[in-house]
Amino acid sequence: MAGELLTKAYVGGRWVAGRGGTFPVYDPATGEEIAKVADCTVDDVKEAIESASGAFEVWRKTTAKERAAVLTRVRDQLIKEKDNMATILTRENGKPLTEAKGEVGFAASFFEWFGEEARRQYGEAIPSSVPSKRMITIRQPVGVAALITPWNFPIGMVGRKVAAALAAGCTCVLKPAEDTPLTALAFAKVCESAGVPAGVVNVVPCSRARVQEVGAALTESPKIQVLSFTGSTAVGQWLYSRCGQTLKKLSLELGGDAPFIVFPSANMDKAVGGAMASKFRNTGQTCVTANRIFVHESIHDEFVKRFSEAMSKELRIGQGLEAGVNQGPLINKRQYDRLVKMVDESVAAGAKVVRGGKSPGGLYYAPTLLIDVTPSMPIARQEIFGPVAAILKFKTEEEVIRMANATDMGLAGYFYSNDLSQIWRVTEALQVGMVGVNEPMVSTCEAPFGGVKRSGLGKEGSKYGLDEYTDLKYICFGI
Structure with a gap:
């Protein structure tokens, strides 16, 4: 993978061209074009959703221990590719290389954390008020997750979201920021190399001109059961309003002040x-x-x-x-x-x-x-x-x-x-x-990250990060 710039979308374990052609990615430090990346359309997104939906039926049935092993391999591969990924990140984002390397390590920490935490996602036994009943709770994966990540931490936020989703038993469709898609595509290669099953992680970049239609496709699909977004409050509000049509779970990490x-x-x-x-x-x-x-x-x-x-x-x-x-x-x-x-x-x-x-x-x-x-x-x-x-x-x-x-923010x-x-x-x-x-x-991966007021909903990282991708099921036994 060293030195390689991947520019195609990653759908169903295959590298595919976007139906919308390509769009340029620039180095903000020099203004030079780095690459032309697949410009995914609504049809590409629908294909990715179908792929993730099919893979979910298998992935959800894996044990927490099996998922933890996969996440550990992703962590190891991220660390192995740290220098290459950091260079790609710096070229398209502009941040100093030292910070970029630290960010790759930060992303890797979430795969380690959630791989371990998935095995400790316990249910409860609830004391019954009558002798003829026994009551327990368990947590189950929600389904396909739509993950929309920002340009300022193009691997850190990918790691924080994808690790939690996969650990919970969900599959995902990842839409990276249009300014920094190359890092997300390098991450897709990491997943492929680590043996993440086809369809469990899908990456669909798109140009700024297609952002709204791609976002709408993710919010409108009934097969997407949870949406996680990090970005501006204005975009978060738009996504929030759109997700109401299908009553998706939402995790929104928005603006700060x-x-x-x-x-x-x-x-x-x-x-x-x-x-x-x-x-x-x-x-x-x-x-x-x-x-x-x-x-x-x-x-x-x-x-x-x-x-x-x-x-x-x-x-x-x-x-x-x-x-x-x-x-x-x-x-x-x-x-x-x-x-x-x-x-x-x-x-x-x-x-x-x-x-x-x-x-x-x-x-x-x-x-x-x-x-x-x-x-x-x-x-x-x-x-x-x-x-x-x-x-x-x-x-x-x-x-x-x-x-x-x-202020109306509270991050x-x-x-x-x-x-x-x-x-x-x-x-x-x-x-x-x-x-x-x-x-x-x-x-840090161990602590809950999230805000109040118009800075968002839900928490990422920590043991609470799995809550965004699971449903709590109550089971009542008659004896």
Whole structure:
């Protein structure tokens, strides 16, 4: 597989051309075309659904131990192909190669976790209220899963979804983001090499022009019993409305607007390091990145000074395959133009640029630090999804909680404090699904990942991740 770019769709264990021809995939670092990929149509998707539906009748009957063995082989194959997959990922996504390698390992961890967790998906014996009955529960796979993954973690999110679906006994139809289909197709090859049975995993890429019709085909099919999507809230809402027609189970991981709060008692070194790690990973293009950084007025100037110094010292822009680079390009022109507009409008409204605020060319945007930001500015009201740190001052704990919760999103939140009572108060007050207390990195296969409010439904990872792909069946015995 080394060095190989796979461009055909993967359906029913076969590599097939898309009925819609091909579409180009570009390197965001250079603008050069990397490959032309199969542009799947509704008919291709229907074929993939039929393939997954047929395979489900066999896969569902395998034991948890048998499925675990398959998932372990996928994990091993991912690790074996880590360097090649990371190179493909960096070329089509732009993220630094070191981050890309870490992401492949992250994906592999879910196959290990869910392979083990599937064998521990226990039922219950329920005490009966009458002597003539015995009651138990078991979990069974839902059916065919439609999995729609984003461009910012093109193997990490594939791993998190596919591993859970397969461990539960489901089969899947995977639709990768149009900006990053090559990584998903490389993953399909991993599955093939690992001996995943034909039809259990199907990958159907498509161009941006076909996204809506392909999405509609997945939502409308009665053979798709569960849909899992990671992406924007707007698309999630559209999918949610469409899935109502067939009453599918839904798992939606949508937009984020994470607050990052620094209280006076915080360890300044850890707070600055945490803000750097949270804000600039993947060039700020993550749903759990620090979106609004709130700093207490008593330590504001010191934090800004040290944060700016850290940015100057630690961040290096460039092509992801270059050694030492940790800030790549934005994924495409739409995201770039959106970020430029957001920053320019905020500066016009009174925000001050401490560093950055411009582009060195192409789709690159200099890591930027803004102060004097107010809650009404665009940079504080929208998901930034880029390397821009917006600093807002606050006076009291009550004020910052109010500002942090003044959003319709609720995915992740972070804060730094060494006041134990405050830690409990703020943890419980933040309206988010995940909280990092003196810790910027919360994602791991062992923990539940998901949000509240308009940041989505359901949980991924952890023992709870299997719930999205199973039905709870109650059995009552008369004796």
